[in-house]
Amino acid sequence: MQTVFFYVFAALTVLCALMVVANPFSRNPVTSAMFLVLTIVSLAGLFVQLHAFFLAAVQVLVYAGAVMVLFLFVIMLLDLKEEERRKVRKFAVIAGGLAVAIIAVLFCTAIGQTTAGIGVQPILEGGTAALGELLFKHYLLPFEILSVLLLVAMVGVILLSKKDLK
Amino acid sequence: MGLLSFLILCPFAGAVLIALTPRSFNVLFRLIALLTTFLSFAAATWVFFAFHPGATHVQFEEFCPWVGALRIGWHLGVDGLNVALVFMAALVAFAAACCSWEIKERQKEFYLLLLVMTGGILGAFASLDLFFFYFFHELALVPTFIMIGVWGRGENRNYATFKMTIYLSLGALIALIGLIALYVAAGARTFDIPELTRDVAARPIAASAQHWIFPLLMFGFGILVSLWPFHTWAPLGYGAAPTPTAMLHAGVLKKFGLYGLLRIALPLLPEGAQRWLPVLALLCLGNLLYCGLVAIRQKNLNLLIGNSSVAHMGFVFLGIASLSLVGVTGAVVVMVAHGLLAALAFALSGYLQNQLGTLEMEQMGGLLRKLPFVGTLLALAMFAGCGLPGFANFAGEVMVLFGAWGGHTTVVVLAAWAALIVGAVYMLRAIRTVLHGPLPEKWSGVADAPHAWRKLPFALLLAGLLLFGCVPRLLTDRIQPAALTVVRAVNGTPAALMATTQLPR
């Protein structure tokens, strides 16, 4: 059962990601965004598989919720039409695809070559309480700094979005 | 605070004062610069005349530890090699500050940089610590580049600035590599130069290491002194530099490389010196003869002076390469003499440029009629440049020729040709075209130096040249013990006065 769920979610994730990047039917950014939502949700499924329930929830809430709404909002705001069918630079596409393929192959080779260490068995139970404990005790300072980062980002965004950008 | 610290820190204090002065007080900048350089000059004069000639030890010594672990310390002191250089540097700095009246824009920055440069120069010559020795030199170089770039003259001043910057940085870098290699090879773990010298004398550096470290220092320092064939930055750079900068650099800062050779390379690397100095003796012909010939063909007065300045460096190289007491002493005398002379020549050409707006010699002529004071001084400077007795250059050059005769006879013959004839040809050509002949109509409005303040820097520099030219003992008696130490360090005792076989008397 576990295995089946894994393969379903894994396939879903990779396929949706492919649709985000290279949708043969549509070049509309909205389509890409929608598939991205799907990818993220299926990733959340994989997180659940890994017993990271809190993160799965956060993934869905923050990514699929907040971030994707932001994306869609911007797409609407900019009123982006379908990506114009400019002449596809064959060389660039081929070179890019090739490079990416090589990277993927290399990654997989690397994973294959790695000797199994302690991480053979899935053993950790990702309790939300434990995570919270760690976050607010050991990682307190980074956590607080993160809040400052968010504040800075907020201020920055407001400044950037002002009409008369100098 | 010792006298040497005082004369080094005075310009820096002036620089800080200028930095704190509001921009609207233009007169004040000039006043501060004049005052602080004058105080340095006065202190240097005191040091020079209170210096006890004939003594081998370092005088006016000051020491204050700084970085204990690395044994870096604020160690100042003068001996025969640098006492005259410090005096000359302070004199030229004061004259340069006097000559800065031609700078009309961004005075604050200019005087600030001038004082930093002055302090760096004085520090480089008075320091007996390897770290400060190098640090002060670099500190003085940076303002040089900025001053040429910002206040320079001529249409290709950007090219000149870049060329000079790259050349000098490269030279300083090579020398730095050499110094680091030397430090490592010596294994003495101290930056104190006298201590290092003592250590190395007790435990010499391996000959194989000396053989490759010495050329690094020789060429590194050589590039700083425009050793042929690394000289092309010099005429161009001096042609483009504002007058005070050219005076300070060509006159004083350039001597740092030579001083470094004498102070560090020769005593610490005697084996390397023995092997490589004959090469230097050959290269010095490139300076003396080749650059002299190039100077003959110059059409611009500043380029001519610049080339002749490069040519004169050949004497110092030859004196150092001679490894004889007379030659090395002569080399130091030439360093001092040339410092004063180069400063004087560039100051005068700066005055001419200011008056005429050009330095193309073809356009000049008959200026002696309009400029009796400046013209006479220019003629005197030119004659000093071709080695007329009565000027300090003659004393130094003749000593170099005598000293080098035993080891490098052919070089001396050619050097004498370069000094007596090639030098005279270009200098007299310059006088003939600039000062003599009919006066072109357009220069009828040219004015001579109007009052004592304008005349003062020229007169001071000339007085220095004449003083040391007529009484060279002032220099030689001070230099001799230190020069003897250097020569003995390289040759082993007894130092040959001149390496030659003498007939039975």
Place this chain on the structure above:
Amino acid sequence: MNVGLEHYLVVSALLFALGLLGVIVRRNLLVIYMSLELMLNAANLALVAFSRFNHNLDGQVMVFFIITVAAAEVAVGLALIVALYRKRETAHVEDLTTMKF
């Protein structure tokens, strides 16, 4: 057949590669941005997997941080894109080559 660490890592690698492909070949700034998110998510997946298999919660904390930073980044990035679009009337990377010397 058991699902091991390497399975998750392969998925993560594929996801990362697809994101990279998007960054390289797509020309709409927004889509490129989405591809970047894909790559971040690939990293997240790998971290969570490591966390589970290595018995260490630090990986999850890291993912938490990454999600937060990504949110901030998206906000700033999108604001930049909007500002850029206002100025240049385009969201097409080929039109944005002012950095060229």
Place this chain on the structure above:
Amino acid sequence: MTGIFPWLILFLPLLAAAGITLFALDHRAVSARLSIGAVVISFALSVALFVHGTRGETRFNWISLSDGAASWIVDIGLRLDPLSLMMLLVVTGVGSAIHIYSYGYMHDDPGVGRYFAGLSLFTFSMLGIVLATNFLMLFIFWELVGVSSWLLIGFWFERPAAADAAKKAFLTNRVGDFGFLLGIILVWAVLGTMDFGQLQKMMAANPALIGNSTIGIAGFLIFCGAAGKSAQFPLHVWLPDAMEGPTPVSALIHAATMVAAGVYMLCRVHFMLAADALEFIAWIGGITALLAALMAIQQNDIKRILAYSTLSQLGYMVMTVGLSGVGGNPSAAMFHLTTHAFFKALLFLGAGSVILALHHEQDIWKMGGLSKKMPVTFWTFMIATLALCGVPPFSGFFSKDEILATAQRTSPALFALGVAVAGLTTFYMFRLIFVAFTGPVKSQLPDHAHESPAVITLPLVALAVPSLLAGFWGIDRFYASQFGTGEAEAATGWVAQLTAPFAHAPGAAFGGLAAVVIGFLAAFALYWNKVQDPLPAMLGVVARWLRDRFYFDELYAKLIAATQDALATLADFVDRWLIAGLFVKGTHGSVELTGRLLRLVQTGNLQTYSLMFVAGVAVLLLFMLIR
């Protein structure tokens, strides 16, 4: 030697020069008084020393370097011996006359202050040479003489000709000095000292030294210096051009200072000149004497004729030095130098008087009939001419006779040459007299000429006295005492003195006289009452060669253009195009080219960058995997 007198003699003119330069450049009366006062006091002090018979040396140390074993010491000292004492008198005495004369001659020039400063400096430098105790001090003042001559020849620096002449004089001298300096270094390298006294002792103690080849070479090199200053044959070209200076300056250069320095120096170091060097010197002197005399007969500028005459007489002196033999007695040269100083100064000053009267006209073919208009000038000029020609009992007769006698004793060829030159001398000098002074008036200029004022004529008369009488004063014996041979015992009674040459060396005396007579007759035949020069028509191309000075200047110009200038052009080319061009610009260019190539990669396209980034990561990964 005691006292401050010798130092005063040396330094008074320098003080005057410095004082004028610093304070009195614009005050003509003050500057003239300072300068004249200095040289006159020096003269008076010299007379005092001479009368007192002071001998000896005084010195202070100028530079001293010693490493315990050997030392390099240069002193500035004063050496008083017969040679220098007599020269002191000549330099200050003739100098005084010229200084005073200058006050009249230069009266209207705006640059009087500068002129007198130069004149004083010149006197100072020459006195330094005379009093020098060692080679390097000699060289120092030698150079100072060079620069003083530059100052004075180029006094009218706005005239291109004068400026060029000054430059030429200095540079030609420098060529000689090049050899001189090398010679000095060689002497020091071999013998370890530069002091004349020590060298002389060394030579006397070890006579074999003179045969040493290095010392022989040193002798040649030292002669180079003398050849430059005394304008001997290959380096003679500057002297005629030096006529561009004011006439009193010419007088000073030609009589008391500068050109005398070379001969004086040769006599000073005579003890160390080897036989080969001496023979060389003799022939150079002879050739100069003959060439210059030949050139003189076709010159038309009154000063140039005198200039070539100087050259020729200097050739005589140098020849005599050469002929006197190793360790011999060159006092004849010094004797002639002394008498020559008197009458040549007189000739130049007389010429200056003429030039002044004719408003700076120097062409003798525009003069004529001046003997009536300017009697004092004419008669003093005449006395000097007779002295120069060697007519008894004028001073020149005695000195020239000694030269001819020396030549007769040692070298018949040079004796013949000397006699020929004597004839030529008489010829060109009387050509000058007949054309300029006695013949018909050839332009309007002489009509308005009148005798010069007393400030000019008094020095003329003052110089005419020694020109006439110096032969009787025992100057030669005084010089001879320097060289220790003391051969010529004093004849008693003036008749005996007058006839002494005929008694000593009748061949030389009669030969010289015959040459004078022939020369006079030829000049009389050709130039008496002529308005045009008949010689060019008679000699054709030879006359042109003579007039154009055998084309030495042109030859040298070509030579310099072919050697030094070509080298300079080459060096400039290398500097501009090879070092600054190929190497520096090449380095700069290749760096820039690399930069330009790398710039192509910078498309500005985000995706290209990321592609390259990916490629880089791939390479790194591959590298790590393979490793």
